[in-house]
Structure formats: C-alpha cells, structure tokens
Amino acid sequence: MELEERVAALEARVAALEGTGADAAGTTGVGEGDFWALEGLKRQLDGLGAEDGGVLFTGAVRLPPGERYEWQYALATESLLGEEGEDWADRAEPLAALGHPVRLRLLREILAGRRTAAELAELDGLGTTGQIYHHLRQLSGTGWLHPAGRGRYEVPPARVVPLLVVLTAARP
Incomplete structure (x- = not known):
C-alpha cells in the first residue's frame, strides 16, 4: 500500500473514531446528527405546547441472556418543576x-x-x-x-x- 493510501486510511479511521466519542455535552455520533434525539424531543414538545422543554430517555438493549428491551419516556419540564409538579x-x-x-x-x-x-x-x-x-x-x-x-x-x-x-x- 502506498504511503498516501495509508495516510488516507488512517485519517478516515481517526475521523470515524472522533465521530463516535462522547463530547463534553454528552452527545454521541449515533444517529443523523449530534442532537438527533434532542431535536426529535423538541419537535414533540413544540407540538404539545410545552414551552419550558422536557426530558427524554430511551434505550434499545440486548442483555447477555438474549432478552431485548426497547423503551422510551418523555416528560415535560413543567410536570417536574412547575407549581403542580411531581x-x-x-x-x-x-x-x-x-x-x-x-x-x-x-x-x-x-x-x-x-x-x-x-x-x-x-x-x-x-x-x-x-x-x-x-x-x-x-x-x-x-x-x-x-x-x-x-x-x-x-x-x-x-x-x-x-x-x-x-x-x-x-x-x-
């Protein structure tokens, strides 16, 4: 393999590694953009008129015994912090x-x-x-x-x- 090809291959591998690591904001390179889950949540909250935002957690998990779980939960900020909050x-x-x-x-x-x-x-x-x-x-x-x-x-x-x-x- 020529030196130029090796350098190009290394640059591609470094770029891929940098794209999958978590940054200081906690985002990962998974999905269509750095904030793909956040953008989806904001669209959902906008549709509900939740002006103060919200929280979302989700996961797709396969445990060692083979069981699979897919789960998500979202909650508007007001229901957590507002006057009538939990x-x-x-x-x-x-x-x-x-x-x-x-x-x-x-x-x-x-x-x-x-x-x-x-x-x-x-x-x-x-x-x-x-x-x-x-x-x-x-x-x-x-x-x-x-x-x-x-x-x-x-x-x-x-x-x-x-x-x-x-x-x-x-x-x-």
Whole structure:
C-alpha cells in the first residue's frame, strides 16, 4: 500500500473514531446528527405546547441472556418543576435502594442471567444468604426487581432501561 493510501486510511479511521466519542455535552455520533434525539424531543414538545422543554430517555438493549428491551419516556419540564409538579419525596426510596454496592451488584448479576437466589448466593462478596434475601426484598419492594417464581428474580421490563439510565447518569 502506498504511503498516501495509508495516510488516507488512517485519517478516515481517526475521523470515524472522533465521530463516535462522547463530547463534553454528552452527545454521541449515533444517529443523523449530534442532537438527533434532542431535536426529535423538541419537535414533540413544540407540538404539545410545552414551552419550558422536557426530558427524554430511551434505550434499545440486548442483555447477555438474549432478552431485548426497547423503551422510551418523555416528560415535560413543567410536570417536574412547575407549581403542580411531581413530589420528589416519593423518589427517595427507589433511589436509596440503588445506593448500596451489594444491591447494584445483584441487579447487574440478574441482568447478566443469574436469576435465582441460589445462583446469587454462590457469588463471592455478596454476604450471607440472609443478607442477600434482605437486599432482594429491598429491591423488590421499590420496584427494581420482582419475583418470577421458584426463587427467581428479574428486573421488570419497564425498569431495565431506566436502571441503565440512572447508572449512566451516575458515571463520574
């Protein structure tokens, strides 16, 4: 390969890599433009007359066991922050449930396919069986898990993408 061809190929690879990295605003090179999801949200909100904007989170996820989830949720800013806005106090318990390293590990393991209490108890670093059941009850009581019968647990389908969004938002 000639030097010019090699340089051109390297430039193309660098441009492709730069286009897929996240910038300081949190955008990625996925989609039709840097703000493709944002532009779609703004069009939707304009159609609804939501002058103060809104929030959107969405995802298309395939978990290691093969399950697929597609989910999206949008909410106008006024419903979150306005005078008639939602009470944030009812969010404390579900968020607190995620605030323990063992619970986060349990959720990760369950999403990865370890679904029974017996499988989870075999893992190092999660504590005793009683402690594991305590954490599973906390996660179930706040909606992050639900029992699927015979000692099995799963993350409800409507919680998979939101869980991953919360974890993404918590990245340093």
